[in-house]
Amino acid sequence: MSDGEPTSPELEKLRFLYRVQLQQVAQTQRWIDAELARVRERASRRPLPDGPAYVLSYLRAGGQPTADSVHLGDCRQASHHTRPLTREQALQAITSGGLRACEICRPDSELGVLDS
Structure with missing residues (x-):
């Protein structure tokens, strides 16, 4: 926010909400990345063959x-x-x-x- 920019209590609340939502999106992205890493790890493991090749x-x-x-x-x-x-x-x-x-x-x- 620069000096001279119009402001109001509602505008401040909306900016606060925006910052909180950005943090939530970042957290959700970290969760997605972690789950993707777990899925890739499981997919990379090959089950042992049941019998001879x-x-x-x-x-x-x-x-x-x-x-x-x-x-x-x-x-x-x-x-x-x-x-x-x-x-x-x-x-x-x-x-x-x-x-x-x-x-x-x-x-x-x-x-x-x-x-x-």
């Missing part, structure tokens, strides 16, 4: 289990008879182990194996 699926051939194919851990095309694999084991099974990669879940793409 890769599995080796077996088929029964003549009563003996025979390794059939490599799948992503959550693939529903894998047989009920599976064994968990590490990333390295899955990569080895597909590239030099002679096993096929599931055509549905495509573990070969996940592993970065190019089709030849």
